[in-house]
Amino acid sequence: MSAQLTATDTAALSVRGLGKRFGSRVAFEDVTFDVGYGEVFGFLGPNGSGKTTTVRTLGTLIAPTEGSATVAGLPLTPENGTEIRSRIAIMPEAPGLYLKLTVAENLRCFADLYQVSDPADRVCWALGAMHLSDRAGDACGALSKGLRQRVALARALLSDPRVLFLDEPTSGLDPSAARDVHDLIRELRRGGVTVFLTTHRLDEAERLCDRVGILSTQLRTVGRPDSLRDEMFARSLAVTLRAPLTDPGLVFGATPSVDGWRQAGPASYLLAVADPEEMAPAVIRSLVAAGVDITSVGESRHSLQDVYLELLEKKATSS
């Protein structure tokens, strides 16, 4: 094995200033992040933000025009293309199956392309993992969109990859099939497989991903979903009362440690506090002292969607 092929096993993906231009058009640029082994990394961004091109670049399908990367322990160079592709698997957004062939024939072809040992067993396993065993003999052209998506996922599992790139894996799946995919991703993570998940479903990313990156030609942010929320939004306490306060400033202004407040609904208020959990009892006491009927008090949690939209709005404003 050449020196260039020596694996550096510190990160499953290590990307430094990576970029791709098609002529004068920038697909993505200056992208830097690391993904550890066994991590589920969500890659989010609007349509046309460069997510798919990034995946194709890391999958050695297209060559970067700037920067460098290490994929599954190997430097991203044309010479390492075959070896990198044998260590990873990519499930593209479109299933791209041979529609005239059966499900089993499709999988068998790819098992041979990956030179899987004992391909028949591996195909059986992949069919079972995606609950497709009873459809093995069906032509792919006769399957629904959701079933085709499952076949594509089964195909991506054949090679037992170290890094699995999934581009919108639950697109077109019914809730039950989507849950199966989520369970599978968790199982893969437990097995040490790195999952690079490109998705538009932010709830999915929030539930599954250890960390997320938000791309809009450039990488806007990388972090854990809860850390990103804390970084971007002040923590607040949501208070809902039975009836609106006649003078909220008087009540909340007199409450220690409430830094500010705003009305969120007819009888709902958001209070800016340093630590919602610590401050909740004091707020409740003030409200009770004011003779108000309280319906609920709790921390107001921003979703990953709030983070996502905030970042993209910031970008739109700045440009």
Added chain:
Amino acid sequence: MSRISVRRVKAIVVKELREYRHNGTIVVSMGILPLLLCVQPLIVVFGLSSSASAQLRHEHVLLYLLIIPAVVPSVVASYSVVGERLQGALEPVLTTPITRAELLLGKAAAAFLPSVLVAYAVFGVFVGLVEGFARPGIAASVIIAPDLIAQLVFTPLLVGWSIWLSIAVSTRCTDPRTAQQLGILAMAPTAIITVVIATHGIPPTLLVALSAGGALLIFNRLGWTLASRLFNRERLITSTR
């Protein structure tokens, strides 16, 4: 250059053959085109009287049939890359460890086998019909050893050349029908030369045969290089020119 994996090449061959079997257009084209090409020489041969056998010494009817291996492979090979690309199935294949050489060899081998079989089969039928039903004396004038040998030797060479040209065309086209038409058009000069030799425009001497054989070997090598150069993963995936 990395070593070629026979298993991966075989996987592509098996997949392609399975796809051909299910593709009605390909099956029909591969069946009808050779039959049409063989009808005209049959009409000529069956229309001849016994006294015309001397005239046939200056015409090599069997060599007309070399148009079949020159043209028929275009039908399948032209479809090979563009067809897969249109299905969206090319990207998943390119994400596997398969090399460009393995993929192209697999596709070429898959087109080679049925094309050679069809060409030999039609040739066999033609010889059988002439032997069994042509007027006395005609068969002996048509079926001569040098032309039989030429048919056996040149068929695979012409098939190979046609396949590489058609695959090269297929990598640059976005529509299978256009690719098939351009593939057949690209083989037109070869087909014309074949006709010229068959009609004694260029006398089919041993020197001509050796030169043509050598040229076809070189063309096969050049065709492989051309197809490899034109097969660009990035362009095929992103559709950039």
